[in-house]
Amino acid sequence: MRRLHRVRRTLNYLNLSTPLGLLVVRIGRARKAAGPDGLILAYGYRIPFPIAGAFTIGNVVLTREQEGYFTETLLRHEGRHASQYMLCVGLPMLPLYVVAVAVSVLICGDHASWNVFERLANLEDGNYTRKSPWWFRLKSS
Template structure:
């Protein structure tokens, strides 16, 4: 494991984002397993919120799908979100992410295309499509 991933794992425990993610694993009835780069993969998450196919809290990647269904690129995408938790000092990322979703919806009508967190995590790795701002679409014939 690279030094950055060890630091990320430690800081996300200390900033309480990973413990909160582990609490969601228990509440959502998911099965957890060790993942790459210090991530914890949790399969079979049963709570219907959020609607994303996979989401990250601290170093914990939760998904409703079965074990082995996460692609390498999606795990890389979620790993970038884990680093964002580290940079945002943990749980403050949650309200910041909600603001970024609102901005993206206002700009293009999509929750991810103009969400700074999703863009920095590489939209394509997260299976998102890029949409132009609504004002550009209005000008197109």
């Protein structure tokens, strides 16, 4: 594991985002497995929120799907989210992400296309598509 990933793993434990992620794994009755780059993968998450194929809390990546769901590209995207938790000093990432979702919905009607966190994690790696702002779509109508 690269030094950056060891630092990220340590800081995300200390900033309490990974412990929160592990609590969500337990509440959602998911199964944990070791993932690449210090990530913890959790399969079979049973709570219907949030609406996403996968989501990250600290170094924990959760999905409702079974083992084998994660591609290398998707894990790279989720790993970038884990780094965002480290850079946002942990739990403040959650309300900041909600604000970013709201901004994206206002701009283009989609929760990811203009969400700064999703854009920095590379939208396409997370299986999202880029949508243009509503004012551009009005001009082309």
